[in-house]
Amino acid sequence: MRLTVIGTGYVGLVHAACMADLGHTVLGVDRDADRIESLARGRAPFFEPGLRELLHRTLQSGRLQFTTSLAAAARFARTHFVCVGTPQRPGSNAADLRFVDAALDELAPALRDLGGWCLVVGKSTVPVGTAARLERRLHKVAPQAEIAWNPEFLREGFAVRDTLRPERLVAGVSSPRADATLREMYAPLLRAGTPFICTDPATAELVKLAANSFLATKISFINAMAELCDAMGADVMPLVEAVGRDPRIGSRCLQPGLGFGGSCLPKDIRGLVAHAEEQGLGESVAFLREVDEINTRQRRRTIALARQLAGGSFRRRHVAVLGAAFKPGIDDVRDSPALAVAAGIHHLGGRVRVHDPEAVDNARACFPDLEFALDVPKACEGADVVLHLTGWPEYRAIDPAGLSTVVRRQAILDARHTLDAARWRSAGWAFRAFGRPRLGW
Ligand SMILES: NC(=O)c1ccc[n+]([C@@H]2O[C@H](COP(=O)([O-])OP(=O)(O)OC[C@H]3O[C@@H](n4cnc5c(N)ncnc54)[C@H](O)[C@@H]3O)[C@@H](O)[C@H]2O)c1
Missing domain, CATH: 3.40.50.720 (NAD(P)-binding Rossmann-like Domain)
Structure with a gap:
């Protein structure tokens, strides 16, 4: 045809x-x-x-x-x-x-x-x-x-x-x-x-918005559980495994982390809420406002924890950011949580150097004031804190002992929960991840 x-x-x-x-x-x-x-x-x-x-x-x-x-x-x-x-x-x-x-x-x-x-x-x-x-x-x-x-x-x-x-x-x-x-x-x-x-066309239009709303809700739900874990001394990773094994729930999209971004989920849930409110149906989708708020709060919490790891202030601190794409495997930086965090820290006076395997050109075009590095050691040179913000597989392969030789302080925040905490800790790193308070030192 x-x-x-x-x-x-x-x-x-x-x-x-x-x-x-x-x-x-x-x-x-x-x-x-x-x-x-x-x-x-x-x-x-x-x-x-x-x-x-x-x-x-x-x-x-x-x-x-x-x-x-x-x-x-x-x-x-x-x-x-x-x-x-x-x-x-x-x-x-x-x-x-x-x-x-x-x-x-x-x-x-x-x-x-x-x-x-x-x-x-x-x-x-x-x-x-x-x-x-x-x-x-x-x-x-x-x-x-x-x-x-x-x-x-x-x-x-x-x-x-x-x-x-x-x-x-x-x-x-x-x-x-x-x-x-x-x-x-x-x-x-x-x-x-x-x-x-x-x-019919109206149902088809709503199917897409409903699917994205559900995915966003699942992601914010587990991030909210991670917040509870932090406050209550529980561990979100075994919680995810145990809850996700229920086939009615499932573990896909139940990964805690820095939350969702990109050109679809954030704007689609906001668009659905705005349209429902216009029609007098705001109450039916009011929960999506909270889903959105939990998601943006993750970015603020990441900045706050990074500041704590950097010694309470970003002034004269060097922050290495691993990841710029809104998720691994692509070079799309539209509404990237990683870049929102990087830009937020830069705004608070931190010196931020960003690495990404694919997305550096796009990231530089959007955030020309940030510094960019072509490899991980360069991004981490002299760093007071390393932030793992996009879960590229290559970051899992980083040798923590090797990276110790280039940073100023061995402190890492794994905002994507894909690094091996035990490996980093045994190489002498202070390792933090949301919802895992027992990984604190
Ligand atoms: N990106 C995704 O993962 C994804 C997934 C599912 C659905 N969607 C939806 O699909 C739609 C497209 O998303 P995208 O990410 O491909 O967008 P995009 O911004 O990457 O691409 C849109 C393209 O349309 C072109 N364009 C705009 N106006 C035009 C016109 N009048 N005539 C010809 N070309 C025109 C632009 O130049 C651009 O190349 C959006 O509604 C999005 O929400 C996106």
Whole structure:
């Protein structure tokens, strides 16, 4: 089948390349001309495991092309996936839908001129009711066009795998024709056994927000338990194991740490709360405000514990930060908890040097005042405290004895609970982790 993908960010680019890999003929569209030019040369604008190879393969096959023109997109295919960003609106908690609206407004006249049925499939995460609103808007210009919503659940760091082997596909459709089009589009995945949940567009929109709200709640729940452990002298790690072994609960996303960040969870729960409040339903989702507050408190608690480890003040103190990406395996620093902590310490007068295996360029672009190092020993040179803030596997392999020779003081805060506390302690380090008060010294 032929299709276009409008917006070639994390979701759109991976979707476009994966759909081409499944045998479809795909045109990727973006208004960012530099991005389109590099994509056409096989250069992905971000790091995502397996994406570079997939991009090369599908470009070479001729089944993947790129353009900046939405008019060309309208001529190319009858099915158009919309994958543009829906960030938090500046000065508000609500979702900013101006990119979705602009994409549709630009596409609509071209669809009208072409005539004939066509399907616009939203993949962006949007407030409930957006598909219905967009369809009304689209129908004023191109009455023959139909809208469906097919939310995306990929996880950055596993985006290619999640797209080619999703846990489920959700299609919010208004007609059998739209249902049949999406089933045909995803036929190879359906043949492989992927569940296909067909519903109305409003439910599909809410499924995505509900899933992200649940994940965020689970993360904040265990971080709240870690706070209790700290106050009550209990250990959160065996607690996680014992609680998570209940199959009704499960241990995935039940890892205590610095909390969630990135371009989705924080803005999606805020957007849901803002929209519910607008509808007079704030009480139903009031708990999500607390989920958000627990999450941001983790960042403040990390700064406070780091200050304590640095001797009560950051003045004339050197703080090494291990990790800048919002999670391991990617170079995305959008709403990164690690960088929020690094910037907070810098603001309080600390000298901060950040290392990350992949995300230094993106981090430097957002926080030019921080110092960056290309390897762990350089980041830790003369450090009064080392903060482990993104759980990259390579940080687990650090030799604590070797690192002792470069720091000024052997003090480390493992905010991701992935380091081997016994190993660090036996090498003479003061080792702290939230929810593990007995690791204190
Ligand atoms: N990143 C994720 O892990 C993830 C996962 C699931 C869902 N989502 C949702 O998917 C959507 C996209 O997220 P993302 O992270 O891929 O965003 P992104 O910011 O990485 O990419 C968006 C792209 O759309 C392009 N764009 C904006 N307006 C356009 C227009 N009018 N015409 C053509 N291109 C346009 C931008 O130039 C950019 O390249 C969001 O709603 C997000 O919440 C993201």
